[in-house]
Amino acid sequence: MTSSNKQTQTDKLAAEIGDAILSGVLAPGTRLDEHGLAEQYAVSRTPVREAIRSLAATGLVELRPRRSAVVAEITPAQLEVMFVAMGELEATCARLSAMSMTPIERRRLQNQHERMGALVESDDVAGFIEANLTFHALIYAGSHNGILADMAVGLRRRLDPYRRAQFRSPGRLPRSQAEHERIMQAIVSGDAAAAHAAMLNHVSLVEDTFIGLTATRAA
Amino acid sequence: MTSSNKQTQTDKLAAEIGDAILSGVLAPGTRLDEHGLAEQYAVSRTPVREAIRSLAATGLVELRPRRSAVVAEITPAQLEVMFVAMGELEATCARLSAMSMTPIERRRLQNQHERMGALVESDDVAGFIEANLTFHALIYAGSHNGILADMAVGLRRRLDPYRRAQFRSPGRLPRSQAEHERIMQAIVSGDAAAAHAAMLNHVSLVEDTFIGLTATRAA
DNA sequence: AAATCAAAAACTGCATGCAAAATCGCGAGG
DNA sequence: CCTCGCGATTTTGCATGCAGTTTTTGATTT
Numbered sequence: 001m002t003s004s005n006k007q008t009q010t011d012k013l014a015a016e017i018g019d020a021i022l023s024g025v026l027a028p029g030t031r032l033d034e035h036g037l038a039e040q041y042a043v044s045r046t047p048v049r050e051a052i053r054s055l056a057a058t059g060l061v062e063l064r065p066r067r068s069a070v071v072a073e074i075t076p077a078q079l080e081v082m083f084v085a086m087g088e089l090e091a092t093c094a095r096l097s098a099m100s101m102t103p104i105e106r107r108r109l110q111n112q113h114e115r116m117g118a119l120v121e122s123d124d125v126a127g128f129i130e131a132n133l134t135f136h137a138l139i140y141a142g143s144h145n146g147i148l149a150d151m152a153v154g155l156r157r158r159l160d161p162y163r164r165a166q167f168r169s170p171g172r173l174p175r176s177q178a179e180h181e182r183i184m185q186a187i188v189s190g191d192a193a194a195a196h197a198a199m200l201n202h203v204s205l206v207e208d209t210f211i212g213l214t215a216t217r218a219a
Numbered sequence: 220m221t222s223s224n225k226q227t228q229t230d231k232l233a234a235e236i237g238d239a240i241l242s243g244v245l246a247p248g249t250r251l252d253e254h255g256l257a258e259q260y261a262v263s264r265t266p267v268r269e270a271i272r273s274l275a276a277t278g279l280v281e282l283r284p285r286r287s288a289v290v291a292e293i294t295p296a297q298l299e300v301m302f303v304a305m306g307e308l309e310a311t312c313a314r315l316s317a318m319s320m321t322p323i324e325r326r327r328l329q330n331q332h333e334r335m336g337a338l339v340e341s342d343d344v345a346g347f348i349e350a351n352l353t354f355h356a357l358i359y360a361g362s363h364n365g366i367l368a369d370m371a372v373g374l375r376r377r378l379d380p381y382r383r384a385q386f387r388s389p390g391r392l393p394r395s396q397a398e399h400e401r402i403m404q405a406i407v408s409g410d411a412a413a414a415h416a417a418m419l420n421h422v423s424l425v426e427d428t429f430i431g432l433t434a435t436r437a438a
Numbered sequence: 439a440a441a442t443c444a445a446a447a448a449c450t451g452c453a454t455g456c457a458a459a460a461t462c463g464c465g466a467g468g
Numbered sequence: 469c470c471t472c473g474c475g476a477t478t479t480t481g482c483a484t485g486c487a488g489t490t491t492t493t494g495a496t497t498t
Contacts, residue, residue, distance in 0.1 A: 007284055008284050008285075008450095008451065008452090009451075009452070010272070010451080010452090011284070033478095033479075034479075034480070035478090035479070035480095043452080043453090044452060044453045044454070045453085045454090045480090046265070046451080046452055046453065046454090047451080047452065047453095049269065049480090049481090050268065050269060050272050050451095053229075053269050053272050053273055054272055054273075054275075054276055056273075057273055057276030057277065058276065065226055065227050065230070065480090065481090066227070066458090066459055066460065066479090066480060066481075067459090067460065067461090067479090067480080068460095068479075068480080081363075081364050081365060081366055082366060084315075084364055084367075085364055085366040085367045085370075088311045088314075088315070088364075088367060089367075092307045092308075092311060095307075096303075096307070144300075145300050145303055145304055145307075146300060147300055147301060147304040147374075148303075148304045148307060148308075151304075151370060155366075227480095227481065227482090228481075228482070229481080229482090252448095252449075253449075253450070254448085254449070254450095262482080262483090263482060263483045263484070264450090264482095264483085264484090265481080265482055265483065265484090266481080266482065266483095268450090268451090269481095284450090284451090285449090285450060285451075285488090285489060285490070286449085286450075286489090286490065286491090287449075287450080287490095
């Protein structure tokens, strides 16, 4: 079990329902019927209500007083806003990392980048996606600011479903790696402005790829 | 009534208890006894529990399973992190504002700044604090990014109790106004990098003032 | 007098029940 | 045929009750 059963039912439910939403099992707009969920998870309505309220605070569900809570709908406009916000947060973390990473952290980032080079060579998309998470997580952590890092992690988690597709674009891996190279170099050499710019550029390109995908799909 | 009684008890309680915490009525570390709060607000424990869970998601209270929730303690280290995070968020909003404010929004920011000049002249501290909120709110809104704006607002709200004191430092008003001048100019003229730098500088100085105050108090 | 441990009190987590609001369905009217 | 309104059903919001855990208290021992 990934989730320890030491915590309360409410916490387990919040995690479970949250995963269901993020993985698409519960589609946006779905009504969250308390009674139904209670029955489904074999608990009473009370913990379900509390879990829903927790999820509402994270933005995953929308609370409408006296009416069913629903899985939050994400309009293309909101998605755009979220991508921009995440880009800015990542860029900020990169900037802070350039300024305040310890030598060990810089070394780790460099190592991770080199490891990813091998994955690009072997065209291991799944491995690259996984390693990419770590790469970015190292930069969050390097900012030495848990609040900004948490915000970035939360947004990334939220956007993940929309990002998966884009690594399959042909030639995406080598391009990502090249962008990472610039980001990593800037951070390791302590060039805050360059780190910020490189990360912003990187994330913007990812976003553009995504927007392109949806535009194609929508058209 | 400031809070409309259209919403649910839970929402009202969350707002009420949240205000009590932010205003210092409920000091950090205080145990949030469900039974006691229920009695105090003349409701049952259920809405109290849900309100507490909401507040936990905002970071105002800390949830400890099977034990009382407590008002979150803020260590100086956390405070420092929060100040940095807020500074970065504000700077980012300023940058985005410089890039994407509409002409009308730029005009409004300019007007607000000029209005604050008069308050500095008359040394109206309370008025300046109020107007200062608006000034910064205009910049949040000008970023055209509700997510970043919400994050900034939330952090500002959270830090507000620690910020109040610092406007009373002698000569703070004119200095703030001068810094605002540079921020405003950069945004209005569309200089993103300058807006970012000016805002970061502004907020850092505020933070330094605060750190100075606490250091004095602690010593 | 301080420390230890056990019993009692208090409190949280969860289930259940009830009243009010919202939704749905059906029939009347245009 | 469509729209509107009214009653029935569903569903939320909140209160209350019970079981298990934590905390407190008081007695006992060193």
